[in-house]
Amino acid sequence: MPSSTETAPPADAGAGGRRSDGPWSRLPVGLRRSALLVALLGVWQLYVVAAGVSPLVFAGPWDVAAAFAEGWGGGALVGPTLTTLRILGLGMLIGTALAVVLTALAVATRFGDDLLTLLTAMVNPLPSVAILPLAMLWFGLDETVLVFVVANAVLWPMAVNIGMGFRTVPATTLMVGRSLGLRSWRLIRDVHLPAALPHTVAGVRTGWAFGWRTVIAAELVFGVAGAQGGLGFFINEARFHLDIPDVFAGLVTIALIGIALDLLFTLLERRTVVRWGMKEGAAL
Amino acid sequence: MGAEPLLSVDGVAIGYPGPGGRVPAVAGADLTVGHGETVMLIGRSGCGKSTVLKAVAGFLTPSAGRISFHGAEVEGPAPDRAVVFQELDQLFPWRTVLGNVAYALRATGTPRDEARARATAQLELMGLGHALDRHPHQLSGGMKQRVAIARAFALEPRMLLMDEPFGALDAQTRGRLQAELAGLARRTRVSILFVTHSIDEAVLLGDRVVVLGGRPSSVVETLDVAGLDSPDTEGFTAARRRLRALLSDDREEAGRAVLD
Ligand SMILES: Nc1ncnc2c1ncn2[C@@H]1O[C@H](COP(=O)(O)OP(=O)(O)O)[C@@H](O)[C@H]1O
Ligand SMILES: [Mg+2]
Numbered sequence: 221m222p223s224s225t226e227t228a229p230p231a232d233a234g235a236g237g238r239r240s241d242g243p244w245s246r247l248p249v250g251l252r253r254s255a256l257l258v259a260l261l262g263v264w265q266l267y268v269v270a271a272g273v274s275p276l277v278f279a280g281p282w283d284v285a286a287a288f289a290e291g292w293g294g295g296a297l298v299g300p301t302l303t304t305l306r307i308l309g310l311g312m313l314i315g316t317a318l319a320v321v322l323t324a325l326a327v328a329t330r331f332g333d334d335l336l337t338l339l340t341a342m343v344n345p346l347p348s349v350a351i352l353p354l355a356m357l358w359f360g361l362d363e364t365v366l367v368f369v370v371a372n373a374v375l376w377p378m379a380v381n382i383g384m385g386f387r388t389v390p391a392t393t394l395m396v397g398r399s400l401g402l403r404s405w406r407l408i409r410d411v412h413l414p415a416a417l418p419h420t421v422a423g424v425r426t427g428w429a430f431g432w433r434t435v436i437a438a439e440l441v442f443g444v445a446g447a448q449g450g451l452g453f454f455i456n457e458a459r460f461h462l463d464i465p466d467v468f469a470g471l472v473t474i475a476l477i478g479i480a481l482d483l484l485f486t487l488l489e490r491r492t493v494v495r496w497g498m499k500e501g502a503a504l
Numbered sequence: 505m506g507a508e509p510l511l512s513v514d515g516v517a518i519g520y521p522g523p524g525g526r527v528p529a530v531a532g533a534d535l536t537v538g539h540g541e542t543v544m545l546i547g548r549s550g551c552g553k554s555t556v557l558k559a560v561a562g563f564l565t566p567s568a569g570r571i572s573f574h575g576a577e578v579e580g581p582a583p584d585r586a587v588v589f590q591e592l593d594q595l596f597p598w599r600t601v602l603g604n605v606a607y608a609l610r611a612t613g614t615p616r617d618e619a620r621a622r623a624t625a626q627l628e629l630m631g632l633g634h635a636l637d638r639h640p641h642q643l644s645g646g647m648k649q650r651v652a653i654a655r656a657f658a659l660e661p662r663m664l665l666m667d668e669p670f671g672a673l674d675a676q677t678r679g680r681l682q683a684e685l686a687g688l689a690r691r692t693r694v695s696i697l698f699v700t701h702s703i704d705e706a707v708l709l710g711d712r713v714v715v716l717g718g719r720p721s722s723v724v725e726t727l728d729v730a731g732l733d734s735p736d737t738e739g740f741t742a743a744r745r746r747l748r749a750l751l752s753d754d755r756e757e758a759g760r761a762v763l764d
Contacts, residue, residue, distance in 0.1 A: 390591075390593050392589050392591045392593055392594050393593065393594070393596065395558075395561075395563055395581070395587065395589070396587070396589075396594050396596075398563070398580075398581045399561060399562075399563075399581040399582070399583065399585070399586065399587045400583055400608055400611040400612060401581070401582055401583050401611065401612060402611060406611075410607075410611070411596075414596065414598045415596075415598075417598065492598075495639065496597045496598045496639050496641065497597055497639060497640070497641025497642070498597050498598070498641075
């Protein structure tokens with residue numbers, strides 16, 4: 221059931237709230253947010269013009285917009301973006317596959333369960349970029365390093381979530397599957413996996429956010445490997461050449477992709493677990 | 505109809521792992537279900553009815569005794585004994601109504617197109633033709649149970665195992681589904697083992713009623729109620745009185761056991 225994303229504006233202007241009922245809160249929420257954005261951009265531009273900060277450390281929104289348009293039109297930003305997305309996608313694919321295998325093992329055997337619990341407890345608290353030096357040692361100066369670091373970042377939160385999903389499959393659901401004669405892999409594929417989907421989707425959302433932060437951070441440290449650097453590398457390069465508008469354009473690109481991907485996963489969630497009534501509080 | 509019953513449960517005892525070792529739940533279950541027969545298993549709540557049913561289904565292994573089904577010892581769950589549960593979450597929420605029934609058929613080896621056709625036919629037969637594309641969470645409790653029953657019948661099992669399938673429904677819906685089930689059972693001649701704690705349901709639907717009592721429980725009595733399907737008749741009232749006496753005896757006994 222498609223439902224609108226935005227809640228009606230009167231909802232937060234209700235009686236008993238702390239907020240005053242001024243004319244501002246009577247405006248539609250979209251308008252309020254756009255107005256705020258424009259105002260912030262205005263202040264930013266005004267500050268740059270009036271204070272006369274050095275263009276070597278700070279750029280105004282106008283210059284950033286120009287650099288952004290130039291970067292996307294001229295292609296300077298296209299390559300790095302694609303590279304970063306490719307690394308992220310590959311890392312997530314590998315991380316997710318490993319998470320599914322590890323969790324299936326943990327559900328099937330006591331040994332796998334102990335192993336997953338121990339590994340998760342050990343690796344999860346480690347910020348995932350921290351293994352970058354080790355990865356460089358193992359894989360050399362190759363894109364594999366970045367993929368490895370991302371896969372590792374994605375694997376653990378996914379495994380924790382999928383594991384939780386597997387363990388909380390209702391007993392009745394499992395009995396229905398078993399009484400249909402389903403065993404081992406078919407039972408996992410046709411009952412455990414779909415029943416665990418709400419947790420898996422939550423895991424993917426956490427996982428990709430981890431992976432996204434990690435890939436950018438790793439690129440900042442790692443620099444370029446092979447022909448094409450990613451967005452982190454692009455930003456570092458721009459800083460090196462004192463091209464501050466480009467630094468900002470890179471940051472804006474990273475933020476926009478983050479927003480877009482999050483939206484994509486929200487949509488995915490709505491198409492699946494929300495539509496199937498498997499998520500509490502169905503209206504997102 | 506051979507001399508051998510389809511299902512025979514002989515001296516079955518089942519326990520659950522507890523803090524201090526196995527806790528016996530059922531001590532001596534003896535019952536048979538013949539071909540085409542509907543046997544009702546009745547008893548107080550917690551006396552082990554579901555435990556017996558789950559053992560017949562193959563989910564639990566008895567610690568003593570024997571369960572043989574269609575000439576062989578029961579070794580695990582299999583689709584020749586289709587199960588309908590009380591819980592309303594026995595349908596897969598990620599599949600539509602049609603998908604739930606068709607999937608069950610495909611999982612048991614029916615080709616895709618045939619599965620769809622047979623599932624559609626079964627659901628239409630049960631008055632669910634308008635809800636084929638809905639997801640379970642969009643159905644009422646009665647409709648969910650009807651889909652679960654349709655799924656079980658579509659599998660054309662040798663035996664239907666039903667664990668208080670109407671227990672979570674309102675009286676009116678329950679009455680309607682009881683009548684539907686009786687009609688289907690008569691037409692398909694399927695054998696049924698049906699768990700209930702409702703005396704009226706037991707007399708109404710059953711050919712025989714097996715009374716489970718005591719703690720750990722065993723079979724107290726088996727009552728013939730074939731043909732009693734109108735609550736106003738003499739026979740129905742007598743059977744009802746007898747079952748009520750047996751069940752309240754069990755309650756007193758259980759109370760005494762606590763005092764001992
Ligand atoms: N999974 C379980 N673990 C431990 N004890 C259980 C379990 N299931 C049922 N029991 C116990 O076994 C007894 C019989 O339960 P059950 O067969 O569900 O009763 P009924 O279906 O007649 O209400 C009860 O005392 C119950 O507490
Ligand atoms: Mg029960």
